[in-house]
Amino acid sequence: MHQQFHLSIIIPVYNVENYILKCLESVLNQADETIEVICINDGSPDSSRQIISEYIIKYKNVKCIDRINGGLSAARNTGIFAAQGEYIVFLDSDDWLEGNVLSELYRQAKCNDLDVLIGNTQWIYLDFIKKSKKLSAEIVPETINGEDALTKLMDSGVYEPMAYNYIVRRSFLLKNSLLFKEGLLFEDELWAPQLLLQAKHVKGSHLIHYNYYQRQNTIMNSLASVKKIDSFAYVAAELIKISEDKHELLKQNLWFRACVLYNCKFTMQQIIGDYNNKFRISWLSLLDVSSSYSSFNRSLDFLNYTRSDRRIIRIIAKVFLS
Template structure:
């Protein structure tokens, strides 16, 4: 069974070696490694091409800069494996990650593993007691909409490629495009294997959009969650309250970040406050939302 590993790359010369070495050193060898250079203006492309000379499993695709969503689409278009795995260029994976995920797959549509924020092998989080669960369709949708145990991140999920037919990353979604794509994939998914074993190491990038101040790109998460709410209302009405809570969480956190940087778009701020006010009852009743977050939501409703 061949696994396609897709790595979007943009100006990653400082850390791409660690990422690619962790992929090439996988104990599972039947790999197709698709590296998409998204118009880097540093030495990234040269590094990718040098790696391709060393290993015939590597396919380098070069394109003008179009953004991470387009780069992920390009990677998907060039993948031919039975399963796909997205890896961010500044992250790294355990040498046995693919082997373990394949072992766990056992005809499952998706395998979902644990991750941490380790920057080196010495700082890897240790797990005592490896667990494995099998989720059916209802459990998958429920957990995605709650967005606690399972987030919208793609990089710790081995996905059967056939599930992605007709699914695309939306370049207009500047923040949360991975969750939007995963939501599409989950409509075709019937089973998921979930393990707490940490096989993926995500290294936070201080320059990424998730660490920058509030912006128009981050505001796009609101429309993304509204679309998911509309889908949930039509297909899974029994889980609509969880979709509304996630939309409200996006609005409350957006207002928090907007205040931190004195964001000035009054219409967007007003709209996020209206979302919070409309859904505050269910938000306050949710036992998986922190008390601190609930207090801030109340303050937002008052007009802070």
């Protein structure tokens, strides 16, 4: 099948009337006829749709799909099925791209015949910009399989489990049914490892392409809720399942990520107070999968034990893992 576009930029839209203009401009300032922009209006009640309509009139490569509100995952999935580009770039509508990066991202993905190109993100705060300590090209400089890439990223401490950090071949997504789980918050935490573990050709990029704006009233930063608690628990449990047949280093890193999410779940559960999600990670389970005391100790810090309990647990763990 002939590819009409090189890249499809998928932008879910909901209540972003103050941000969508900057988001769209960051794409269209560097987009030619080889790049399509697909906005998914997820039932937004504000003026975001009207702003997009003005761009549709002005640009032939911009379109908008209107749907009943179903959440970020459902909006992204709608975009994946509608896309005609060879590769897909995910862009949240309150963020923006760096200038003059799209053509180079496509060149890197195409020339290396990649399933996934790993990009680089910088975090934009009101008074400073936070950059990753290493670029993905420093971690994955050559084309390797996705399982090895995931292991390297996790072990280096610069793993970014967010959809916008990956430029993905659309046919690879569809062939492997790598859609986002609908009805789930923090869906990227599950999607990213599933994506990389299926990929055969993965490489890092030297470009910082994405600006992640840190605003207060986002899914990540807003108040605790039952749905967030259940989502954290679900993703943590799924990461543990994924780890079962993986090699030792990757298994321990997946467990560590699960423990981090478990800690988020437990913290939010303490805030709400009257809700109890029964998913739990015990130190005995962690001990069973740990091959070293250092890996066990790193993950233990994220489990809900008192300081005195941790002291006793560490003494026992040293006996078994020494």
